[in-house]
Amino acid sequence: MIVKRKAGYYVLSEKTRRNMGGPYKTRAEAVKRLGQVEYFKHLKG
Numbered sequence: 001m002i003v004k005r006k007a008g009y010y011v012l013s014e015k016t017r018r019n020m021g022g023p024y025k026t027r028a029e030a031v032k033r034l035g036q037v038e039y040f041k042h043l044k045g
Contacts (some may be wrong), residue, residue: 001034002030002031005023007023008022009023009029010030011024011034011037021033021034
């Protein structure tokens with residue numbers, strides 16, 4: 001999930017709310033990172 005905070009956009013885990021990346025200046029950068037996280041999550045099987 002992507003969350004907007006004071007410092008910028010953060011990518012957080014859905015279940016644990018753990019930080020997976022950020023802060024990013026734009027939402028587009030955060031969406032790109034979220035795609036990377038999802039890709040590697042599904043790569044493991």
